[in-house]
Amino acid sequence: MARLHLLNRPCWIGALLVFAIWAPSGSDGTVQTTTNEAHLQHINASLARWLELANRDTHFLVIDHDADELRLYHHTALLRTCKADLATVATVIDSLTVSTHLRRLRSASPYVSPSVGPFDWERYLSDAATRHSALLLSDETLIRGAADEHSVWGAVAGATLSSADLRALFDALPDGTPVVRLPKGWASGDVTP
Amino acid sequence: MNAHTIGWRGTPLQPFCVLVSLWIVISSSVIDASSSKEEALKQQHLRLLGELSESHRAASPYLVVDTRGNVVQLRDRDHQLVRTAVAATGAARRFEGDKKKWKWSWRFATPTGRFSVLRKVSDPLWVKPDWHFIEVGEEVPVFAEDPRRFQRGILGSYALYFAKDLMIHGTLYEINLGQSITHGCVRVGAEDLQFFYENVDVGWPVYIY
Numbered sequence: 280m281a282r283l284h285l286l287n288r289p290c291w292i293g294a295l296l297v298f299a300i301w302a303p304s305g306s307d308g309t310v311q312t313t314t315n316e317a318h319l320q321h322i323n324a325s326l327a328r329w330l331e332l333a334n335r336d337t338h339f340l341v342i343d344h345d346a347d348e349l350r351l352y353h354h355t356a357l358l359r360t361c362k363a364d365l366a367t368v369a370t371v372i373d374s375l376t377v378s379t380h381l382r383r384l385r386s387a388s389p390y391v392s393p394s395v396g397p398f399d400w401e402r403y404l405s406d407a408a409t410r411h412s413a414l415l416l417s418d419e420t421l422i423r424g425a426a427d428e429h430s431v432w433g434a435v436a437g438a439t440l441s442s443a444d445l446r447a448l449f450d451a452l453p454d455g456t457p458v459v460r461l462p463k464g465w466a467s468g469d470v471t472p
Numbered sequence: 473m474n475a476h477t478i479g480w481r482g483t484p485l486q487p488f489c490v491l492v493s494l495w496i497v498i499s500s501s502v503i504d505a506s507s508s509k510e511e512a513l514k515q516q517h518l519r520l521l522g523e524l525s526e527s528h529r530a531a532s533p534y535l536v537v538d539t540r541g542n543v544v545q546l547r548d549r550d551h552q553l554v555r556t557a558v559a560a561t562g563a564a565r566r567f568e569g570d571k572k573k574w575k576w577s578w579r580f581a582t583p584t585g586r587f588s589v590l591r592k593v594s595d596p597l598w599v600k601p602d603w604h605f606i607e608v609g610e611e612v613p614v615f616a617e618d619p620r621r622f623q624r625g626i627l628g629s630y631a632l633y634f635a636k637d638l639m640i641h642g643t644l645y646e647i648n649l650g651q652s653i654t655h656g657c658v659r660v661g662a663e664d665l666q667f668f669y670e671n672v673d674v675g676w677p678v679y680i681y
Contacts, residue, residue, distance in 0.1 A: 315510055316509055316510050316513060319510065319513040319514065319517060320513060322517060323513060323516050323517050323520055326517070326520040326521065326524055327520060329524060330520065330523055330524055330527065333524075333527050333528075334527070336586055338681065351681065353585075353586055353679045353681070354586065354677075354679075355527060355528060355529070355530050355531075356530055356534050356536065356547070356551070356677060356679050357536075357547065357551040358536050358538075358679055358681050359536075359538065359681070443541065446540055447538060447540045447541060447681070450539070450540050450681075451540075451584070451681040466521070
């Protein structure tokens with residue numbers, strides 16, 4: 280009874296409140312540890328996926344947030360390295376794939392002649408990328424060419440790369456191509472997200 | 473204030489002392505569990521990096537053909553560029569002859585994917601396929617051994633086959649390098665062709681994208 284009586288004291292109640300708020304989070308260090316764990320789990324999941332894809336006979340794309348690069352691989356062979364601006368790309372880790380090829384038909388202007396290149400003009404539809412084309416990943420990340428005054432994408436968030444790189448990737452990656460996204464610090468193990 | 477007053481019936485500091493010690497015990501156990509989990513994740517990270525670095529090295533040097541940029545690259549086992557050559561690749565156009573005579577059509581595209589150097593040939597002989605005769609408006613020889621089907625010199629000094637009828641070869645018209653104009657083969661300049669012939673072995677992979 281004496282103890283129950285003690286619980287009625289305001290100081291006990293105050294102390295319990297402080298404990299209830301403080302204890303679950305432990306301290307700032309515990310919160311940081313949990314974040315680090317989640318980040319490390321993301322990194323490890325990405326590396327495991329990369330390893331898995333490196334044993335398959337298929338093209339795949341690696342988005343490297345450390346190097347600001349998009350790299351095209353087939354098996355373990357490096358086919359192309361594309362410098363990219365990934366500032367607006369979220370570093371959410373997922374089992375990504377190329378979802379859709381966004382393209383336009385021939386130029387809207389009837390006076391523009393088709394240029395020479397690997398186009399299938401018989402269908403009057405360009406199989407290859409134009410500067411207005413883009414690749415859409417399954418998490419709705421857009422891979423597009425660097426914006427210019429004629430860009431149809433404007434300020435849409437996404438990875439931006441040079442026109443030549445975009446055209447190469449656009450042609451090389453069919454829908455469903457696996458994509459690995461490596462977050463910052465993946466190589467060093469620096470787990471500060 | 474003596475030690476007795478710090479008991480259950482003591483000052484308002486008592487509950488704080490009890491709860492703080494309780495908190496220390498709980499939080500230290502939480503931190504211990506978290507740090508051991510983080511340590512396990514770090515170990516896994518190191519293991520994965522090790523596996524990746526082992527598998528990252530290619531089994532042999534390899535050729536990469538960029539059909540969009542019309543470039544052939546030779547890379548070593550560590551993926552470093554050894555040589556880059558301007559090339560001409562498939563035009564990706566469809567070709568049909570006179571439909572009354574020929575029901576077939578051809579698509580002149582360089583195939584993409586993983587291939588390998590099947591054989592290397594010096595002074596290659598071009599065996600003209602049917603589409604060549606149709607394209608130039610000549611009569612298609614009936615027999616495969618017809619001498620009109622064979623021509624030397626037109627493929628350059630060397631050829632590296634990566635498929636039955638497809639090869640990396642030379643050209644008489646180097647001015648056309650850098651364009652997508654071929655019937656599916658990969659053309660390179662004479663110097664680059666000689667370099668590839670001398671430095672690429674049969675069996676090395678050819679990746680085309």
